[in-house]
Amino acid sequence: MTLKMFEFIDDVINELESREIELENIAIDIKEVFRDIIGEDREGFLDVKARVKSSESLKEKILRNSYYKRFDNPSELLSNLSDLIGVRVECRFNEDEDKVYKIIKKQFRERTDEGLHYNRNYPQIILDLRERQPQKQKNGFVIYRIDGFFIKDDEKIPFELQIKSLVNLFWSEIEHKIVYKNYNYLVVDKFLKDIMASIKKNLSLMDNELLLIYNHINNKSKDNMWNQREEIEVLLSKIIYDVFADKVESSLGFAVDFRKSCDQVAKYILRSSEKDNTMDYNTILINLLERLNEIRENEVEFNSEITFERKLHFEDKFSKKVSQIIVSNMNNDFQWNLFFRIMFEIELGNNAEDFEKFIGFLKLELLDWKGSKKIDDILGEELAIQVKEEIMYKIANVFEIVESIEFIHNNNINAIVDKIQECIEFVTNEFLEMPVEQWQLKKDKVLNKFELTLLSYFSVAIPIEKANDIIEKIGENDEKISMAKNLINYYGKEVIDSKELVKIINK
Template sequence: MQLPVFRTIDETLCLLDKKNTQLEKIRRQVKRFWMNFFIDKQEAIVDVTSRVKGKESLREKIIRNRLYIEKDSPQQILADLSDLIGFAIECRFIDEENEILQELRSRFTIPSLTDDGYSRCEEDAHLFLELNSPQPQMQKNGFSIYRIDGYYVDHEEKVRFELQIKSLVHMFWGEIEHKLVYKNSNFYVYDNFMKEILASIMANLTILDKQLRIVYKQMDQMSRDGHGMSEHDFEQVIIKAINDLFLMKMSASIGFTLNIKNTSSILGHYLFIKDFRNESKNSDQVSRLFATFKKLNSVDLDFENEIRITGNFSSSDVFIDTLGNYLLSIINFDYDWYVFFKMLFVIEPGDDLEDFSLFLKVIKNYLVDSYWLDTSFARLPLAESEQIHHDLWKILADALVEIGSIRMIHDDKMIMINQAFVEFVNELEERVISYDDFRHYKEAYYEEWLKRIHRFF
């Protein structure tokens, strides 16, 4: 015979199913309200997220909090559940959390008719918040959070919800803590150890918040003065943030970290060129940057399971095809490349093959100016010069495959390769008199190029 606790759980989950349409409608209405409520703070608000409590989460909470004993019925369990619906107002910086709280307190000033400690604002007579409790609240894990109880009156029924105010770094930390602790009971025996790790992560995130806050203030002031942050400085901000965030994800996944500074540099450079270079240089870039970091934290990321790319890779560009097929062949065998592409595919969470091809194009253009190479050997017939261009791209790609190491895409190495390749092609341009002449000595030319590039490694 089934235990009473599980009968209560099944009845409660069944009731949740029946109320789902109503709860989803309220969730959408309240989320829309928050978006409009903070319309004047769009620069500070990164996002407003929401959810109706899921079955698995509710099942766990009924048992963990002994609701099957403390409540008289499934109806009472749902009626008293403070986070039946959850909302999170996500802001940029830690000190903006309190600013948002004060905004709520200044506008939610109309007491409820039942004098239950809740109040509403002028804009919506159905939505109530309890704003008298001290904030932030202390959690069981020893860390603080801005958490506000609320309810929405729907046809005289009070539907409870929870409102959290979280800065970007607190969103990151909450996600890490959730995966490390609540989703993995094996860590329970290491309670003190895990607390130390979480405290260390939180300390690093707080430092990151302060750094980004300083950058924002500087950029905002420069914008007001008619100046902007230099491309180099802004790119370094992106690189630093990528490096710090992925180190935390790596530590959470495998328990240790590697030196990914150079990997972060090339990813930061890639992101800057692709998404930021053509934008106006003002404080709005920081908001764009925050949205990008939120995207990085929105997906699961482990550093243990192999990368699977669906579809077949091929390119009519000989450089991209040669280097791309090599990288795909070793992506799950060379851990340096594995980590690199794990990071890349999280930064660009679309079609992995498209992202892979786009990145190779960026690398190609970074290594060699295509226009410069395609206009070399201009004194030869067009068909011959085009064939030499094709073979030179192949020579360059083959040499990179020979090197193999991820160091080939580190910024300093690519600069060296670029300078050496320009010198190499200029020498060939003076020496080669025809394509037949080039083809006759092509292997020797390749060996000469390989010797030059090996000097950098």
């Protein structure tokens, strides 16, 4: 049975292709308008180009951004796809980008009731000029990027307008093909970014880039001697990605980035193998490589549901809740589905047993913090177990809200462990005298504060009603509680960013 997400994607692509001629004509109309507005003889201006988003690119974007969760039907998705049509104004130099932007801004002076801009001679084209330009991108560089709409028969057809100089055009093509659209596993990702940034600053200094590469490789071998476990985990993660990336691309028709998931799969498989037998890491790796070679030769189905051979069994509250959340998403979220499909393919055995082992591994990962045994001596074994279980259940609550597979990626697991450590240190330092009584008295405040800390790490938006409840539970005194509540309710918003809530509470 085909996963619903792929059925949705097929419906979206069919909708896009059925409107291909219409959208191509609109792209041409938009292109001609901007050529006319800017003026083809304008100094520094070169050309305007436009394109309709391709089916392959749209498929990849839907999966990458989980659009199948956000939109109910194909028409709604396409109506909200900001770059359904891409329009690019090309100019000669970097300083010409600002000149072209100012020309466009000057020409689009009229305003709609929503505060958007249009030109009287071309009322069918609406631009959103409210944002400051240029905008800062995730890679740290800036870009002139403007959202727009083309009005046709009362329908708003979205397009994205970019203004780029020749240098930035050349740079974006490199970044797009080598970095953004290339998910081949790169152990030296940070180094690649450093190199690309250097190229952006000065495209002509190629020998300097080669020198940076040479120095970086030498420094890697001398200064970063990882232990055997970490080396093998990195290597295995790369191999897993290479084996499955080809199969995923062959099955779906486009590349998908799931490198961080491979990191966690590799870590789980190696460390669970280490506990299950007495073989050294080299022998374990050889056995795993043999299994991966078998998988490489076999077909793997990526659009069918994952099932379990029997009912899953867990004893603690954390494991029960986390497993229920993952299972509910396993066949509804592409990244979760892919993660466990890879793990179940590599691990020989039944899916139910492998899944239970993984949840146990995840729990142990979160409990792997410095001083985890020391807490037993300070609080007593019985209270220490209770404190750990309560903290773990709060983590499960946050996981239910975040829901993303990114929650279990190594960098986030490490961050959560650090925050557990901070919470435990507070408890052991504050509750030295009469720890049982102190914990019963203050545990709600401690646990709610810990939960808010995790929510803020993941930048979760919190409903105002819940935010008021959190303030009530963790506020230090009536005056501060009242002040914090007044601050979050002042603007009349329905939600508040958890990081902002932390700042308000700590004032």
